[in-house]
Amino acid sequence: MGYRDKIACVLDQTGTPYSRREVDAMDTDHCPKCDAATVVAGRMPPPYGHIDHSFQPTGMPLFRWSGSAPSCSKEFRACLSCGLVWTHLRPEELRTFIDKHGTAKLKLKLSPFRKAPPEQDLA
Numbered sequence: 001m002g003y004r005d006k007i008a009c010v011l012d013q014t015g016t017p018y019s020r021r022e023v024d025a026m027d028t029d030h031c032p033k034c035d036a037a038t039v040v041a042g043r044m045p046p047p048y049g050h051i052d053h054s055f056q057p058t059g060m061p062l063f064r065w066s067g068s069a070p071s072c073s074k075e076f077r078a079c080l081s082c083g084l085v086w087t088h089l090r091p092e093e094l095r096t097f098i099d100k101h102g103t104a105k106l107k108l109k110l111s112p113f114r115k116a117p118p119e120q121d122l123a
Contacts, residue, residue, distance in 0.1 A: 026075060026088050036081035044076055055089055057098060059106040070094045 029037050046053050054069035070093040078085045095113055098106055 026073065026077060026086075028077075031079035031082060031084055032086065033084040034079060034082040036079060038080035039077050040080060042076050042078060043074060053087070055094065057094070057102065057106060059103055060098075060101060061103055070097050 053072040056069045073088045
């Protein structure tokens with residue numbers, strides 16, 4: 001079994017469970033794109049005047065939302081072979097942010113995560 005096939009439940013610092021695959025993506029020597037074992041850990045300084053990194057999805061209406069965008073991990077990984085750079089954020093925070101502040105087009109991406117309404121008897 002490869003490292004990508006391992007899935008186990010772990011808890012983050014708030015006690016929220018998330019998949020082991022997320023942990024492996026940030027705690028591995030293998031690139032998720034090219035599978036090369038040439039990954040280095042590092043940090044990117046946040047933009048000037050900001051404390052944290054935040055992820056702002058393309059398609060968000062500018063200056064129409066209040067509150068902060070979902071925070072990203074301060075830890076980054078980079079592949080020396082293909083150049084991929086990655087980090088991690090809480091997907092539920094991103095979905096909530098898009099649901100609250102996103103455009104109609106961007107909200108369409110949320111459809112796989114919406115629960116279907118319960119079936120009703122027609123009797």
